[in-house]
Amino acid sequence: MNPSIIREILKLTERPDVISLAGGLPSPDAFPVEALREASARVLRDTPREALQYAASEGHGPLRDWVAGELRGLGLVVDPGQVLITTGSQQGLDLVGKVLIDAGSRVAVETPTYLGALQAFAPQEPVFAAVPGDDGGPAPEALDAVADARFLYLLPNFQNPSGRCLDEARRAALAGAAERLGLPLLEDDPYGALWYDAPPPPPLAARWPEGTVYLGSFSKVLAPGLRLGYVVAPAPLYPKLLQAKQAADLHTPGFNQRLVHEVLRDGLLATHLPGVRDRYRQQRDAMAAALARHLPAGCRWQRPSGGMFFWVTLPEGLDTLALLPAAVARGVAYVPGEPFHAGTPQRNTLRLSFVTASAERIERGIAAIGAVVREALADAAPAAPAADRRAA
Amino acid sequence: MNPSIIREILKLTERPDVISLAGGLPSPDAFPVEALREASARVLRDTPREALQYAASEGHGPLRDWVAGELRGLGLVVDPGQVLITTGSQQGLDLVGKVLIDAGSRVAVETPTYLGALQAFAPQEPVFAAVPGDDGGPAPEALDAVADARFLYLLPNFQNPSGRCLDEARRAALAGAAERLGLPLLEDDPYGALWYDAPPPPPLAARWPEGTVYLGSFSKVLAPGLRLGYVVAPAPLYPKLLQAKQAADLHTPGFNQRLVHEVLRDGLLATHLPGVRDRYRQQRDAMAAALARHLPAGCRWQRPSGGMFFWVTLPEGLDTLALLPAAVARGVAYVPGEPFHAGTPQRNTLRLSFVTASAERIERGIAAIGAVVREALADAAPAAPAADRRAA
Numbered sequence: 013m014n015p016s017i018i019r020e021i022l023k024l025t026e027r028p029d030v031i032s033l034a035g036g037l038p039s040p041d042a043f044p045v046e047a048l049r050e051a052s053a054r055v056l057r058d059t060p061r062e063a064l065q066y067a068a069s070e071g072h073g074p075l076r077d078w079v080a081g082e083l084r085g086l087g088l089v090v091d092p093g094q095v096l097i098t099t100g101s102q103q104g105l106d107l108v109g110k111v112l113i114d115a116g117s118r119v120a121v122e123t124p125t126y127l128g129a130l131q132a133f134a135p136q137e138p139v140f141a142a143v144p145g146d147d148g149g150p151a152p153e154a155l156d157a158v159a160d161a162r163f164l165y166l167l168p169n170f171q172n173p174s175g176r177c178l179d180e181a182r183r184a185a186l187a188g189a190a191e192r193l194g195l196p197l198l199e200d201d202p203y204g205a206l207w208y209d210a211p212p213p214p215p216l217a218a219r220w221p222e223g224t225v226y227l228g229s230f231s232k233v234l235a236p237g238l239r240l241g242y243v244v245a246p247a248p249l250y251p252k253l254l255q256a257k258q259a260a261d262l263h264t265p266g267f268n269q270r271l272v273h274e275v276l277r278d279g280l281l282a283t284h285l286p287g288v289r290d291r292y293r294q295q296r297d298a299m300a301a302a303l304a305r306h307l308p309a310g311c312r313w314q315r316p317s318g319g320m321f322f323w324v325t326l327p328e329g330l331d332t333l334a335l336l337p338a339a340v341a342r343g344v345a346y347v348p349g350e351p352f353h354a355g356t357p358q359r360n361t362l363r364l365s366f367v368t369a370s371a372e373r374i375e376r377g378i379a380a381i382g383a384v385v386r387e388a389l390a391d392a393a394p395a396a397p398a399a400d401r402r403a404a
Numbered sequence: 405m406n407p408s409i410i411r412e413i414l415k416l417t418e419r420p421d422v423i424s425l426a427g428g429l430p431s432p433d434a435f436p437v438e439a440l441r442e443a444s445a446r447v448l449r450d451t452p453r454e455a456l457q458y459a460a461s462e463g464h465g466p467l468r469d470w471v472a473g474e475l476r477g478l479g480l481v482v483d484p485g486q487v488l489i490t491t492g493s494q495q496g497l498d499l500v501g502k503v504l505i506d507a508g509s510r511v512a513v514e515t516p517t518y519l520g521a522l523q524a525f526a527p528q529e530p531v532f533a534a535v536p537g538d539d540g541g542p543a544p545e546a547l548d549a550v551a552d553a554r555f556l557y558l559l560p561n562f563q564n565p566s567g568r569c570l571d572e573a574r575r576a577a578l579a580g581a582a583e584r585l586g587l588p589l590l591e592d593d594p595y596g597a598l599w600y601d602a603p604p605p606p607p608l609a610a611r612w613p614e615g616t617v618y619l620g621s622f623s624k625v626l627a628p629g630l631r632l633g634y635v636v637a638p639a640p641l642y643p644k645l646l647q648a649k650q651a652a653d654l655h656t657p658g659f660n661q662r663l664v665h666e667v668l669r670d671g672l673l674a675t676h677l678p679g680v681r682d683r684y685r686q687q688r689d690a691m692a693a694a695l696a697r698h699l700p701a702g703c704r705w706q707r708p709s710g711g712m713f714f715w716v717t718l719p720e721g722l723d724t725l726a727l728l729p730a731a732v733a734r735g736v737a738y739v740p741g742e743p744f745h746a747g748t749p750q751r752n753t754l755r756l757s758f759v760t761a762s763a764e765r766i767e768r769g770i771a772a773i774g775a776v777v778r779e780a781l782a783d784a785a786p787a788a789p790a791a792d793r794r795a796a
Contacts, residue, residue: 040453048456049448056441061432064440064627099491099631099653106652110527115507131651135502135528235456237658239491259523260498260652261491266629268657 031377033364034345036172036320039295042288043235044280051274055267063267069258071097071242072269078276079228079242086204087214088226090244096253099264101202101229101241105132107256108198108225111249112162113138120158121165122150124323124352124361126172126200129165138162142355147314149178152185155193163196163225169212170203170319173352173363177317180213187219194223202229202241205285207318208293222246230272232320233285238268292320298371299364299378306382308389322364323349330388332362338387342380423769425756426737428564428712431687434680435627436672443666447659455659461650463489463634464661470668471620471634478596479606480618482636488645491656493594493621493633497524499648500590500617503641504554505530512550513557514542516715516744516753518564518592521557530554534747539706541570544577547585555588555617561604562595562711565744565755569709572605579611586615594621594633597677599710600685614638622664624712625677630660684712690763691756691770698774700781714756715741722780724754730779734772 055063070076076095083090098104105128113119113136121129123142130140141158143150150166158164166186168178178186190197199216217224229241245253257263299322300315307313310327326332333348349361364381366374447455462468468487475482490496497520505511505528513521515534522532533550535542542558550556558578560570570578582589591608609616621633637645649655691714692707699705702719718724725740741753756773758766 035458037458040457043452043456045448045452045456049445049452052444052448053441056437056444060435060437060441062629064435064437064629065432066427066429066623066628099657102651103653128651128654131647134651135648231458236458236654237454237456239653239655239657255523256527259494259520259526261495261631262520262628263631265491265631265657265660268660 030340030343030345031369031373031380032345033366033369033374033377033381034347035368036365037368038232038236038320039291039367042291044275044284047275047278047280047284048235048271051271051278054274055270059270063270065266067263067266067269069254069263071095071264072266072273074277075269075273076242078273079244083226083228083244087218088221088244089218090221091247094244094247094250096243096245096250096257097264097269098241098243098257099261100231100236100239101200101227101243102128102132103257103260103264104227104241104243105129105198105200107243107253107260108163108227109133109136109138110256110260111252112196114162118158118161119163119165120155120161120195121354122167122171123355124173124349124358125165125354126167127351129200130351130354133165140354142353147176149176149182150186152182152189155186155189155195159193159195161195163198164190165198165200166216167200168216169201170206170316170321172203172319173321173347173349174323175314175316175319175321176323177212177319183213183216184219187216187224190216191220191223197224198227199224200227202227202232203319204228205233205281206289206292206320208289208296209317212318217244225249233281233288234272234275238272240264240268240272292367295366295369295371295374298374299366302375302378306379308382308386310389311385320365320367322366324362324364325358326360326362326385327389328360329392330385331359333359335384335388339381339384342384344377344380346381422732422735422737423761423765423772424737425758425761425766425769425773426739427760428757429760430624430628430712431683431759434683436667436676439667439670439672439676440627440663443663443670446666447662451662455662457658459655459658459661461646461655463487463656464658464665466669467661467665468634470665471636475618475620475636479610480613480636481610482613483639486636486639486642488635488637488642488649489656489661490633490635490649491653492623492628492631493592493619493635494520494524495649495652495656496619496633496635497521497590497592499635499645499652500555500619501525501528501530502648502652503644504588510550510553511555511557512547512553512587513746514559514563515747516565516741516750517557517746518559519743521592522743522746525557532746534745539568541568541574542578544574544581547578547581547587551585551587553587555590556582557590557592558608559592560608561593562598562708562713564595564711565713565739565741566715567706567708567711567713568715569604575605575608576611579608579616583612583615589616590619591616592619594619594624595711596620597625597673598681598684598712600681600688601709604710609636617641625673625680626664626667630664632656632660632664684759687758687761687763687766690766691758694767694770698771700774700778702781703777712757712759714758716754716756717750718752718754718777719781720752721784722777723751725751727776727780731773731776734776736769736772738773
């Protein structure tokens with residue numbers, strides 16, 4: 013396993029003079045603190061002995077029921093018995109990796125893809141196969157070449173890092189191809205509720221439930237510090253995941269599960285989410301405007317319709333990892349795109365989060381990045397001497 | 405991976421008519437509910453944004469400091485930088501397994517040993533080597549035969565399941581042999597604070613800190629439902645464990661870490677633990693008396709000087725797994741000893757927890773087990789016909 017670049021960069025965000033557009037940290041202004049405070053008092057008043065005791069590895073029953081009900085609203089009909097509560101959806105990746113991957117087996121991934129998934133699978137020593145695609149997502153016809161993979165890992169809604177959302181047609185084509193090939197899908201959906209223009213299409217799991225493992229999270233809609241997510245698995249796979257869960261940490265903290273169930277039962281999401289969406293929509297728009305204003309010609313990005321991230325491609329030849337120290341010196345941090353690639357990395361890419369910093373700080377941060385890029389382009393302009401300098 | 409017998413049996417404990425001596429569930433009467441209620445209100449009042457946000461994979465700084473200070477009191481001098489907070493100490497087992505075990509590598513264990521450790525290591529496909537020993541623990545001279553193992557997993561204090569505590573001399577001999585052989589130690593210590601006669605000797609890690617990974621837990625001294633434990637690792641190993649931790653669940657819930665640090669900082673343990681020890685000492689004594697009263701001749705056990713468990717060996721030929729349905733029919737549950745063995749199982753063993761049930765229920769439960777054993781001995785008495793019945 014290699015050192016984590018993201019974690020190292022997150023340390024920079026602790027310096028107040030650095031505007032961090034790096035980590036995907038939800039805005040603390042969006043945490044439902046008051047509701048959690050009341051719920052916490054209620055749980056420790058009404059069911060302290062249950063909340064503080066060892067509990068079932070499957071998770072808290074009423075929370076599993078809630079998840080199943082919520083997914084039905086998205087078009088995914090599941091039994092609560094298929095829901096496994098996890099310590100963040102990151103743990104879902106770990107468990108699926110343990111159950112489905114053997115050393116040397118192939119795992120198909122998008123490129124770029126979520127760095128944390130590559131890290132979660134790594135201990136099982138898979139061989140990653142990057143599935144080619146376009147701005148609309150992985151190419152369905154490319155699945156034939158990875159039909160022998162243990163599964164295809166997909167982040168259909170507002171992908172981390174690219175921000176890209178698969179449309180209906182692409183979902184239908186990918187689910188159809190996977191089912192035809194018998195290629196299991198691992199569908200990761202931490203951002204689905206964070207849509208700013210229109211809700212995303214139904215999950216791929218709704219099209220092929222027997223062949224899809226679905227991962228959800230409460231980190232982005234409530235608060236990440238509680239570490240609560242869930243896996244929804246086809247019935248035959250569930251017992252294996254449950255065993256892996258038990259071996260990993262026995263169960264997810266029962267106190268946290270009851271706390272979150274309390275606020276969900278009270279219907280918090282219906283009142284809480286619109287405000288979160290409004291906040292993040294404004295920040296997304298601020299970043300889109302700042303990018304258009306400050307980035308020089310030759311830089312490319314798509315405006316995401318949800319989630320947390322812009323994915324920016326700089327002119328060919330620039331290396332965003334090499335440019336990071338200059339950016340930090342100018343008071344801004346981003347995540348270089350390189351570690352998000354399982355195959356050949358595109359070194360001229362970078363990821364920007366718009367959910368943590370205010371619109372005003374986003375504007376200043378993007379201006380600084382623009383200055384760094386222009387400076388790098390000026391340095392690179394006289395091609396031959398630049399090559400000489402590199403050789404020296 | 406095989407289905408978990410313990411988890412299945414734990415489900416029986418939900419039936420109020422069954423006295424469960426099976427699961428190692430701390431008594432909920434021993435949970436410091438009031439202190440946690442106040443601490444929770446304080447954390448969500450004073451630092452809600454920090455407690456609910458993503459946090460460092462290493463764990464909450466002040467809690468790591470507290471752990472290092474506490475361990476110094478046990479004779480183990482560590483830097484807070486060597487402390488990694490985990491989601492229960494079960495996760496420590498998972499992380500160490502991921503970092504140190506490759507498929508086919510040997511892992512040396514006591515026999516019997518903690519079932520959950522065997523399950524945690526299993527996904528990495530080790531080959532278990534059971535180290536022979538006696539009532540005082542593993543035999544130091546037996547370590548030569550497992551010198552090529554990745555590590556020796558030890559539970560020196562009031563072992564789960566045997567209740568056995570290694571004395572000073574055995575600790576010295578084991579740590580000395582391990583250091584001489586270069587055989588790393590994994591020292592698991594969830595029960596050290598639960599001593600009822602005298603505190604246990606210093607950890608083996610204090611004798612050979614460079615070669616020992618030490619695991620601790622807050623589950624038994626505060627409450628398991630918060631899922632908080634820690635790993636203390638030699639400095640060269642720490643970064644690998646940290647990466648595995650990050651890949652497993654990013655970090656342990658920050659809210660829970662701050663909650664527990666609040667009560668620890670207030671000095672709760674000094675006032676809380678003596679009461680917990682008094683409670684469990686009485687229950688241990690009740691079980692010791694009940695076993696002496698109700699178990700027939702030929703049954704053997706040692707009175708544990710701490711922890712949670714009695715380990716009982718029935719007369720040769722009895723199978724505690726086969727007897728379990730009869731016991732449940734009589735209203736009592738225990739854990740058969742078979743799954744605690746990495747090598748050849750001793751099928752006539754069983755584990756009894758004295759921390760969950762009251763003294764009165766312990767008495768009734770042990771009486772029921774005594775009746776089941778006497779019945780089984782009566783059935784087995786005419787040897788030849790019994791063999792015929794099995795063949796039929």
